[in-house]
Amino acid sequence: MQCDYFDDGRCSSCTLMGMPYAAQLASTQERCTAALAEVAPAVSWLAPFTGSESGFRNKAKLVVAGRPGAVTLGILDGAGRGVDLRDCGLYEPGLAQTFPVLADFVDRLAIEPYDVPERRGQLKHLIVTHSPDGELMIRFVLRTGHEVARIRKALPHLLGALPHAAVVSVNLQPEHKAILEGDTELVLTERSALPMRVNDVVLALRPNSFFQTNTAVAAALYLQAREWVDQRAPKSVWDLYCGVGGFALHCAAPGREVIGVEVSSDAVESARSSAADLHRQRPDLGAIRFLAGDAAFRSGPAGDSPDLVIVNPPRRGIGAQLAAWLESSPVRSIVYSSCNVDTLARDLAAMPSFRAQEARLFDMFPQTNHHEVMVRLQRD
Incomplete structure (x- = not known):
């Protein structure tokens, strides 16, 4: 590769x-x-x-950085600044295709990405899982709940752009620590579990599972x-x-x-x-x-x-x-x-x-x- x-x-x-x-x-x-x-x-x-x-990962854990209107999705460099990796070749094609749509959605939301060196901002991560049947679970990791209403209001636009999104949720992670997610999960969609079909078994995957x-x-x-x-x-x-x-x-x-x-x-x-x-x-x-x-x-x-x-x-x-x-x-x-x-x-x-x-x-x-x-x- x-x-x-x-x-x-x-x-x-x-x-x-x-x-x-x-x-x-x-x-x-x-x-x-x-x-x-x-x-x-x-x-x-x-x-x-x-x-x-290559093309094997069913889950993306993307650090959101940059600024409103010009976000990066990927990792942080040694100085804590965003490195955009939306073209990484490890992800399943059906998962990778969501990244430009999600970046555009986050830009439209204008929620400030969390700035690690400055310890300010709201949106920390996007965690996206892709099922064998092509469905998605999308999780927004926020520092506080202040922007939940904005995401909820924009949810119809997201579901229109990504109609295979079965589960959308917000996770609250308030601490300035190198941990991906917090204990509070707010599911915004009617469905709360993503079906993962593996062989002859269907596993119900919830956001924290x-x-x-x-x-x-x-x-x-x-x-x-x-x-x-x-x-x-x-x-x-x-x-x-x-x-x-x-x-x-x-x-x-x-x-x-x-x-x-x-x-x-x-x-x-x-x-x-x-x-x-x-x-x-x-x-x-x-x-x-x-x-x-x-x-x-x-x-x-x-x-x-x-x-x-x-x-x-x-x-x-x-x-x-x-x-x-x-x-x-x-x-x-x-x-x-x-x-x-x-x-x-x-x-x-x-x-x-x-x-x-x-x-x-x-x-x-x-x-x-x-x-x-x-x-x-x-x-x-």
Whole structure:
């Protein structure tokens, strides 16, 4: 992939830009293999799964800068000034096509972009998600609620320009910190969730919910988990750190109880909605339940344990407490999906009675060193 922004020194976010993609993939695979060599010496590595090396991102997190009438959408430079990246080649075409429309809309609104060095202004970010069916979720991140009425009044114009916008919301982030969004979300449209069709499952994505930024690779990740789970044919499955329910819903089956646990109440509501829709289509499926709680502290039904556990933690991994519980529990099988092979290795070392049988790299983030590795573990 060639990138003018990278070549001109305007953006260095893609640290592997310019390296041939085959070399990127080989380097990432080598890194992951080396990290697990000591804790999983007999693991069998499947061929890496790859998607497109460009045009793959389904979500844009755009810093809004510049001035009213001449905004930039992209990132900030070292001095905190805006760098416009609306022609970045990483985004899905249907997502990239919205950027000029959104820039024009923001210019028309004349809301002052937030100036980081001066600590003034209102509009901080635009967060835009594109679904496989071509629908959009658009979120305006503001410092205060003073401009919400202006956005609400202009909403018909935005929906006319982007008729596939299913969800539009305002997020309030009042703090001068390097955080993307705040706790308050104001949905301006009738619909509050974006349907994300992944394989044979439709996930209801609400504004504050997490979803992988590469839909094609996420679809392969879920199918691999389903295959590994079905090989074990468990009667009960827990999906810890379940998010909007991608793994749990893909692994639902007749006669199988699936329980998902997630700390985000918004994500839990999304997952419950998706499960209800899936049950209407397939009433033969076993029970699917989602609980709000901290998966790191084993928040499943008290006094119970499943046949198989799926974990998909953030970069910090599952941590000592959950690893210790899994090691001492009757659980026989684990499917561990990790975005940080170093914490994965640490967690596997804390569960020595589980043997890593298979592993696979899913290249979710081409042009970078980021990675997603999934491992199938079985009790000796």
